[in-house]
Amino acid sequence: MPIISVKNLNVSLNSHRILESISFDINQGEITAIIGPNGSGKTTLLKALLGLTPYTGDIKIFNSTPRKLHEIAHKIGYVPQRLEFDRTIPMTIKELFSLHLLKGQTEDSILKTLDLVRARHLIDKRVGILSGGEFQRIILALALLNDPELLLLDEPSSNVDAEGVMEFYSLIKELRAKKNLTILLVSHDIDVVYKYATSVLCVSHKLLCHASPSEALTTETLERLYGKHQKFFAHENNGHV
Incomplete structure (x- = not known):
């Protein structure tokens, strides 16, 4: 049984169709990347x-509907595209995590979660002094605090430098293997998607493809998705240029 099953999904805003007739399944343990141009409905899908x-x-997520999300919320971790958080507040990482602890969780739970993202050394640092990459790992750790089975990530590396991006996605891949996580993420970085995803959803209001990176990230598909004026970089094992 798929972890996520979507059939004929439609979303409209002010009579404008954002998503139309979207259908796909995602199985346990996959890293599925959602790609597409700006305004194509990727965040709306999440x-x-x-x-x-x-x-x-x-x-259906874990065979439950989003309208009953409270029944499965503990199984899902979510990192939004923009986090409304005032980083000028004089709060340490430990204090931030303490606000999110469930009954029975302790400081040891915080440390174990920070270990997953290689950030234990940050526990006593103030949130406001963290680099973009450090802050993003902390937000990822918050999403992992309740030991979810599914991670939803909306452009998780948008405020991270190039070196940090590869480090972040390497960590995502490591977490998938270590925790048997299913991961659905939005990304604009085709190189990252090709290297780390196991499957790709090509979204431009409709679903243009759902395939492996080598099948999805071809010049033909990317031009359909982004337009022929875009330039793409070649990989050894596929055809986009």
Whole structure:
């Protein structure tokens, strides 16, 4: 049984169709990347899965619907594209995590979670002095605190430098193997998607493809998705240029 099953998903805003007739399944242990141009519905898709935006069609996550998300919330970790958090607040990482502890969790739970993202050394640092890469690892750790089975990540490396991006996605791949996580992420970085994803959803209001990176990231598919004026970089094992 798929972890996520979507059938004929439609989302409209002010009579404007954002997503149309989207259907796909995601199986346990996959790293699935959602790619597409700006404004194509990628973030809206994640929000529909989380029950954060109205939709029609059928969505099942762990065989439950987003409208009953409270029943499975502990199984899902979410890193939004923009986190509304005032980094000028004089708060340490330990204090930040303490606000999110569930009953029975202790400081040891915090340390074990920080270890997963190689950030134990940051526990006593103030949030406001962290680099972009450090802050993103902390946000990832928060999403992992309750030991989820599914991670939803919306452009998780958007505020990270080039070196940090590869380090971040290497960590994601490591977590997938270590925790048997299923991961669905939005990314604009085709190189990252090709290297780390196991499958790709090509979204431009409709679903243009759902395939492996080598099948999805071809020049033909990328031109359909982004337009022929875009330039792409070649990889050894596929055809996009």
